[in-house]
Structures are given as C-alpha cells and as structure tokens.
Amino acid sequence: MRRITRIVTVGATTAALALTATACGNKSSSDTASSGDSAGAKAAIAYDVGGRGDQSFNDAAFAGLEKAQKDLKIKGSAAEPSDGEADADKIQRLTELARAGNNPVIGVGFAYAPAIKKVAAKFPKTTFGIIDDASVTDKNIANLVFNEEQGSYLAGVAAAKVSKSKTVGFIGGVETPLIKKFEAGFEQGVTDTDPKVKVLSQYLTQPPNFDGFSKPDLGKAAAQGQLDKKADVIYAAAGLAGSGSIEAAAKAGKWAIGVDSDQYNQKGLATYKDSILTSVTKDVADSVFNLIKSVQDGKPQSGEIRYGLDKDGVGLADSNPAFTKMTDVIGAVDKAKQEIIDGKITVKTTP
Incomplete structure (x- = not known):
C-alpha cells in the first residue's frame, strides 16, 4: 500500500509524481506550488475532510494560498488528509510542514484543534493558523473564525x-x-x-x-x-x-x-x-492570505481574528x-x- 504525493507548480503544464511508502495504507497527497519565491519564504495549509477539489471549503483555503504565492512571492505547500485518520496523523502532518520551514502552517477546519495545540507548543517561532476554531490558544496561534x-x-x-x-x-x-x-x-x-x-x-x-x-x-x-x-x-x-x-x-x-x-x-x-x-x-481565502502576509510583514496575527458581515467576511454571492x-x-x-x-x-x- 502506498501514499501518492503530488507536487504541482502553479502556471506549469506538467506535474511530477513522487511515491512514498506509508504504513497506514490510506491515500493522501500534498501539493507544492511556487510562484517566484524570491525571498525563500514558505507557507503551508493542511486540508480538511474532502481535500482539494471539494468546490467549497478546502478550495477556498487553497485560493488564499495561491493568492499569496502570486502576490507575495512565497512558496506554498498543501497537504491532503487520509481516510479515517486520527489526531496522530494530523500531528505528524503539521510537524512535517513546520520542520520543512513553512511559516505559517494553517490547519483547515476545527478537526485540527488538538493537533495544533500540541505542535504549536513544539515550534514556538512558527505561527499556526486554524480555521473555524477558537478553542486552542497560544501566542503563536491565530484563530480564523467566521459569523x-x-x-x-x-x-x-x-x-x-x-x-x-x-x-x-x-x-x-x-x-x-x-x-x-x-x-x-x-x-x-x-x-x-x-x-x-x-x-x-x-x-x-x-x-x-x-x-x-x-x-x-x-x-x-x-x-x-x-x-x-x-x-x-x-x-x-x-x-x-x-x-x-x-x-x-x-x-x-x-x-x-x-x-x-x-x-x-x-x-x-x-x-x-x-x-x-x-x-x-x-472569506476563507482572504483569512489565509492575511495570515501569511502578517507573518511576512513581521507582525504575525495571533488570537481570535473574526470575520462577519460588517467586514464582508461572510455574505451572499450574487453571481x-x-x-x-x-x-x-x-x-x-x-x-x-x-x-x-x-x-x-x-x-x-x-x-
């Protein structure tokens, strides 16, 4: 049983496939996209259940990462969840992303709360973001929440x-x-x-x-x-x-x-x-982008960052x-x- 890791470059027409062995037997993947990377800055998101291509929550988070790649010239990575995974799997995923030098590392969804609480304590110089959860707090954790x-x-x-x-x-x-x-x-x-x-x-x-x-x-x-x-x-x-x-x-x-x-x-x-x-x-996309930009600007967000109607953080589409x-x-x-x-x-x- 093997895990497929997908590496994609934004704007490129080809993708390289790397195969790595896994003990759990579940399929997961990670996307790495680069758009300039002039300063060597890196940021990462870890997808929620459903992963990339859900036409909804996860894709909105990726849009924010993609915008940061283009506008801020950072290198972005995105890691897929595996089927039926436990908190230990999320801890391992976040740990690997932090060890790779990504800052910030963002967990997409409240299910990452226990993992972020543990991993953030081990990497105090890395900013961790979590979307849709305000229960885990620390100086290096940004809680991106919505009304x-x-x-x-x-x-x-x-x-x-x-x-x-x-x-x-x-x-x-x-x-x-x-x-x-x-x-x-x-x-x-x-x-x-x-x-x-x-x-x-x-x-x-x-x-x-x-x-x-x-x-x-x-x-x-x-x-x-x-x-x-x-x-x-x-x-x-x-x-x-x-x-x-x-x-x-x-x-x-x-x-x-x-x-x-x-x-x-x-x-x-x-x-x-x-x-x-x-x-x-x-506005998950902007919340992801804003957190990445805050880290790049040297003023990383932390604590609760709330998006409501008053800030157009939530609303109705009129397309x-x-x-x-x-x-x-x-x-x-x-x-x-x-x-x-x-x-x-x-x-x-x-x-």
Missing part, C-alpha cells in the same frame, strides 16, 4: 422569498456546533421573513463519522428526500457532500444554495450552476444573474444585512 450564522440568515431570507411551496430544506454535513450555526441562522432568516415557510433539517452523519463532509451521494440522497417532501429550495452546509444536494435540486428544477465558496463559479458544478440561486460565502434580477429578494437581503450590522437583528448560533 456563519449571519450569512446563513441572509440565505434564509432569500429562500423564504423565492419558495413557492412554502417548504425549504437545510442539510448539514456532520452534526457539530459549527454546522449548527449554519442551521440556526438559516432557520431564523426563513422564519423572520415568512413564518409560514417550513424548514426541513437533516444531518448526514454524526461525529466521529465525518463522511457527511466528503461523500456527495449522502448529500444527494438527503436532498432527494427533502424534494420528495415538497422542498423547492435546499441549502447544504456539507463541504464536498453538498455537491450531491446541488445536483439533486438542479435535476428536479429547484433552487440550491451553496456554501463557503461562490459555488455558481466552481468549475466542477458548472452543469448545475443555473440552479444555484446564491451561496453563503466565507447568478437570475438572483440579481429578483429585486424584491435582493431588497429584503440588503435590509436584513444592514439590520444585522446595526445590531437590530441578533442572529442565533444554535437552532
């Missing part, structure tokens, strides 16, 4: 306004406190906009099973079940699994709402883009022309956004 519930509230407003069946759906990948923030905001946005609209909520898996973030078939089946119950708008916060729900909604001629990245513009979802009403975006033409919907969304920023609406973080 997901605020963006989800706006999605709820839009869903309630466009629904004709008065039934909409929410699909969470894995039932964790983080994903419950998405659910809570969405449900509140729907109810505040139209109390007559029913919200169907479902989670794909329960911890410690995180397949709900990585298996599109699970998302597709859940969405089909909600469609059968007359849902005509489905919002999925489920990483790669969410692509299955988008497919199901599109084939049924109903609306889907994407998450994390602007999924209307994701190449892997181009077949279904016309059915993606909007997406709840998290679909069909969405932007819905003036009453856009008006309701803009009004809700301003009221959240002004403190007139407080969005719940639990359903």
Whole structure:
C-alpha cells in the first residue's frame, strides 16, 4: 500500500509524481506550488475532510494560498488528509510542514484543534493558523473564525422569498456546533421573513463519522428526500457532500444554495450552476492570505481574528444573474444585512 504525493507548480503544464511508502495504507497527497519565491519564504495549509477539489471549503483555503504565492512571492505547500485518520496523523502532518520551514502552517477546519495545540507548543517561532476554531490558544496561534450564522440568515431570507411551496430544506454535513450555526441562522432568516415557510433539517452523519463532509451521494440522497417532501429550495452546509444536494435540486428544477465558496463559479458544478440561486460565502481565502502576509510583514496575527458581515467576511454571492434580477429578494437581503450590522437583528448560533 502506498501514499501518492503530488507536487504541482502553479502556471506549469506538467506535474511530477513522487511515491512514498506509508504504513497506514490510506491515500493522501500534498501539493507544492511556487510562484517566484524570491525571498525563500514558505507557507503551508493542511486540508480538511474532502481535500482539494471539494468546490467549497478546502478550495477556498487553497485560493488564499495561491493568492499569496502570486502576490507575495512565497512558496506554498498543501497537504491532503487520509481516510479515517486520527489526531496522530494530523500531528505528524503539521510537524512535517513546520520542520520543512513553512511559516505559517494553517490547519483547515476545527478537526485540527488538538493537533495544533500540541505542535504549536513544539515550534514556538512558527505561527499556526486554524480555521473555524477558537478553542486552542497560544501566542503563536491565530484563530480564523467566521459569523456563519449571519450569512446563513441572509440565505434564509432569500429562500423564504423565492419558495413557492412554502417548504425549504437545510442539510448539514456532520452534526457539530459549527454546522449548527449554519442551521440556526438559516432557520431564523426563513422564519423572520415568512413564518409560514417550513424548514426541513437533516444531518448526514454524526461525529466521529465525518463522511457527511466528503461523500456527495449522502448529500444527494438527503436532498432527494427533502424534494420528495415538497422542498423547492435546499441549502447544504456539507463541504464536498453538498455537491450531491446541488445536483439533486438542479435535476428536479429547484433552487440550491451553496456554501463557503461562490459555488455558481466552481468549475466542477458548472452543469448545475443555473440552479444555484446564491451561496453563503466565507472569506476563507482572504483569512489565509492575511495570515501569511502578517507573518511576512513581521507582525504575525495571533488570537481570535473574526470575520462577519460588517467586514464582508461572510455574505451572499450574487453571481447568478437570475438572483440579481429578483429585486424584491435582493431588497429584503440588503435590509436584513444592514439590520444585522446595526445590531437590530441578533442572529442565533444554535437552532
């Protein structure tokens, strides 16, 4: 059994494949991309469940690393997770990235919290970033967190306004406190906009099973079940699994709402883009870029760095022309956004 490590250069047309043996027998990969590297600075990200190509969370993190490569002339590395891995695997991955001289080293997702806590203590001169977790703290740890519930509230407003069946759906990948923030905001946005609209909520898996973030078939089946119950708008916060729900909604001629990245513009979802009403975006790309830049500038970020509606850290994408033409919907969304920023609406973080 072998592990495949992929090395890619940005802008190049070829990739070199290096094979290394592994004892665990699971497949993982790492991408290394260079764009100048004039100062020898290096940064790395370690992907969450689903890995690169999820059209969502992980791809957003890579976009930030890629921007840093181009704009800051650093060398970037990205390491893939393996199937069913334990914290020990994450510790080894982060340790290898830190030993290689990467600074910062960024864990994409709350699952990296235990590993970052241990590895950051061993490399005090290296800055570690963790996305979506504020529980582990140290002088050299930056907690990149988002007000997901605020963006989800706006999605709820839009869903309630466009629904004709008065039934909409929410699909969470894995039932964790983080994903419950998405659910809570969405449900509140729907109810505040139209109390007559029913919200169907479902989670794909329960911890410690995180397949709900990585298996599109699970998302597709859940969405089909909600469609059968007359849902005509489905919002999925489920990483790669969410692509299955988008497919199901599109084939049924109903609306889907994407998450994390602007999924209307994701190449892997181009077949279904016309059915993606909007997406709840998290500016993961800028959070990654900003952390890398802070280290390069000699003023590394640390502690909680929060991104909300007030800083455009979360929001709704407006790439679909069909969405932007819905003036009453856009008006309701803009009004809700301003009221959240002004403190007139407080969005719940639990359903």
